[in-house]
Amino acid sequence: MAAAMRFAHFRTALVRAAAGSRGCHRSAPKTQYDAVIIGGGHNGLIASAYLQKGGLKTAVLERRHVLGGAAVSEEIIPGFCFSRASYLLSLLRPHIYQDLELKKHGLQVYMRDPNAFTPLLEEGVGGRPPRSLLLGTDLAKNQKEIGKFSEKDAKVFPDYVAHLEKLACAIHPLLDAPPVDVLGITQGPLRKRVAAMKSLKPLVKSGLKLGVNIPDFYELITAPIVKVLNRWFESEPLRATLATDALIGANISPSSPGSGYVLLHHVMGELEMEKGAWGYVEGGMGGVSKSIASSACSLGADIFTEQEVGQVLIGPDGSAKGVVMKDGTEVHSKVVLSNATPHVTFRQLTPQDALPQEFITAINQIDYTSPVTKINVAVDKLPNFLAAPNPADGKPGPHHQCSIHLNCESVEVLEAAYREGQQSRPSSRPMIEMVIPSVLDPTLAPPGCHVVSFFIQFTPYWLEGGRAWIDEDREKFANTVFDQVDCYAPGFKDSIIGKEILTPPDLEREFGLTGGNIFHGAMSLDQLYLARPVPSIANYRSPIKGLYICGSGSHPGGGVMGSAGWNAALAVLADLKQQ
Template sequence: MYSRNCSSFLNRFRQKVCHVVQCNASTSIKSSYDALVIGAGHNGLVAAAYLQKAGLDVCVVERRHVIGGAAVTEEIIPGFKFSRASYLLSLFRPQIMTDLELKKYGLKVYLRNPSSYTPLIEPGGLNGKATSLTLGMDEQINQQQIAQFSTKDAKKFVLYEEMLSRFVSCIEPLLDRPPINLPGPSTASWSERRDDLVTSYSFLSMLKKNRKDIPDLYELLMAPAQKVLDKWFESEPLKATLATDSVIGAMLSPYSPGSGYVLLHHVMGELEGVKGAWGYVEGGMGGVSNAIANCAKDHGTTILTDKTVKEIIIDNNQVKGVGLQDGTEIKSKMVLSNATAKVTYLDLVPQECLPTDLRSAVKQIDYKSPVTKINVAVDRIPNFTANPNTTADSVMPHHRSTIHINCEDSLLIHKAFIDAQNGQYSKLPVIEMVIPSSLDPTIAPPGSHVVLLFTQYTPYSLADGRQWDAQTKDEYADLVFDCIERYAPGFTNSVIGRDILTPPDLENILGLTGGNIFHGAMSLDQLYFARPLSDISNYRSPVSGLYLCGSGSHPGGGVMGAPGRLAAEKVLADFKKLRK
């Protein structure tokens, strides 16, 4: 295996990288700041940039040797740059892109078209000859592709997308505003009460404008995604392909109630002004975080790596700063945590500083994760039997899309989910494969490629006392490769090396509690004014000066930046009060 043959070289490589970063991390630390951000994930960096631009003196401390959190690029295998966790961009809020001038600070994105490719093991369709389903931005091509399986579905698909677009127009404005303040007017300032009224009025006005859609919107939010898809379509390759958006990153089946919202969440994006578009960030997803960090630093933010926060210092229910693992104390009037609610309130805040009922509620937050991410370096582009490469090294259009494997039928997804409910990793895992090097030439040597595999379902804890040790991880990765081999023979032999991140790895390495990429399940009981809990849904905490700014807050997960910006707004409002 790669991990055995190249371990000594990799160790020397990592030591070299860590040495360089350690020199970078030696930036002098001041004794106090106006605001301190725990965690240099993209949301924490967004918050820092907004605060620094507004005139606050801000410091960001990151426990790892590299910034980015889950939106990170790492050269795990020499010469190959991996988007180690998150791997696509679309949900990032356009307002933040503009406010922070991210293109000026180095962000470059490659739009994808087509967007989705589902190869079939055996030819099928109406004439028995269809080998795959490819979807993209071209309406006519989409209809031709779908018509291979159902002429009815080809006609209805346009109407389905128009319906989703109307739903997004209703819900999307909520992503850029803080949730309505549930505790009531007595605890909110006049400006916040006014904002609540504006939000309510805007949402109700949008619903009124689309009143005929309200029953269907309600159904999509509440029902299993499969119920909705079955009402619209009859062909399984189409339904299963669309169903993947309802379960990606979630311990749900398309047959689970609430999976419809997850589907809607993943179509709310926009890139380069194109609604619903997804793309690859040049240099990997760390390019997003680096651009935000460049903006923040350009305005004066201090960003420190290799600095682990041991505790949040609190005196008389007021934040005073943080204590680092090395014994350093940094004073700060405001502390923003980009960590999960669990890490923030149960690991970093002293137990006696929070109400017992709040600590109990935080323990009940759902962090279940189905995801194992496998990052692979290969020496040639995969060759799919369904659509063979024209030449050995040719990049075909479908290589640029999200490739869905074991997704010809929705029941395959459901059966994979059932395996995980029984404490087993899926026998036929749902695999989303992307090959960002198909568009981005900066992340792999010429002729070689970076292949990123987002796989489900793998429970955090395995049955029968099995552990996610090296042997189990290799067994699972081999199973995934065997599945790919059925669609793209020769894939396994093309592998140069691989990096396997199970749910415990995602937690231990990236700080994602439970391995959950969204900082908590995106279920209806953990959304909007209930994210992460109703008592702490407005970014503030019971401790004065302590805030959550990560994906565990509204509007939730994905590389959006919105939680960071909205948390920064709360901090700025409170900071103005301190100055009066």
């Protein structure tokens, strides 16, 4: 009976997810709007909601058949629903969550606790299983786990957590506001320069929050993460596990300068009022996009799928006047916002003769290098880890709900994976983050089965000799990954009943992620804050009047956060108010 009920719940959820992932309107867009948004990723959808709230009739035009961009759910293997690209929620800004009433619009989250599991490859002692590290919200339990490797590390771990929380909280004001308006402060009439000084407020607020911690913050965002972790800890499994948050999605190693900021980016989230928490969205990450789209539609926004924009429409006065669809249809508007990457926006969708040459040169220099391959797998049973054997009843253990870190025995293992990836060949022992969301969410897979997501580094965009990936290469790398998993959980490979392999070029093709980069551009210090995506348009406004960017390629960067869409919408509303 329980299995039958679960199956009914599962099928109902799949049908509901499929229906809700498409646009609010099935007919074609109208010919005139106040605002048109290119791309139905989460930032574009958030921007549409706030523009509509601000009184602008807004349309979202999504190229694919499904909304969400990289935050999307799809049934790519019959009976199994996957978060095809992004796969965890934490960074979505709380005020957006509340303003748009996302719970009312169907957003449900399964909280994870514990949240990180690192099994080791080693011989057990005295017949016991190999050791592992399990971390969650309970500091006492964390200390007990860490104590298996180092009593010293166990003792200082609470101080490390508190230290990171202080630094993370201090940058929240920067996330919810555009960067400092340097040009406004330094140029133009005195009245406007004084007004532009208001843009300093978030920076000052962050500085005051940091206080005496400013030197620590500076070190964290500029130093190699291994330098920071070595100061705190001595045990390799703990250092390697913590280092993964500094590397995830970034083409850097633990010894790369600036890797600390990526770590901070992954600990500054909040979910259900719990700081630093991560969770699974019911029905997959498309549930986030679906709830935002529902909120925007309830406010009056028009949202369309299978509507591909071919070009931004530039008027005789040099300003944006709307878009031209791939079929030649024109949709006119006062402003255009692009949720696409800066490269797609300014090199593919914008007429090149409308942009200054120095701006095009700057756009060409943005780094989109991605080391990520995403593999989505359907299995007919739970993996059985040597370090945490499954009980006889086959029920999931606490570790199954976690981000499972494989090949994280030491920082050197991560360094070796990085070095290999830089030689234009996939790592032979890659860094693997494995999640099994169906352990908490019964809507994703049939009873007894599960969906597994692998986020894997390091894989190059081009293979040796500048060769493109072919199916044989994908299969070979997937087998490398599955063989590695089998070392930790024998029999995993035999449980696979379907898979999808998305290398960097595949992520680019499917989701419009230039270079396959999940952040719409590297999150390196030269591409953050005042320089994201390039210094001349860090405030969401392009050189073309009326054309804005609102995606993760703008400040504050990647992750399912929503700040870029929120900030861009406020910039548009402010500009139109002054006209």
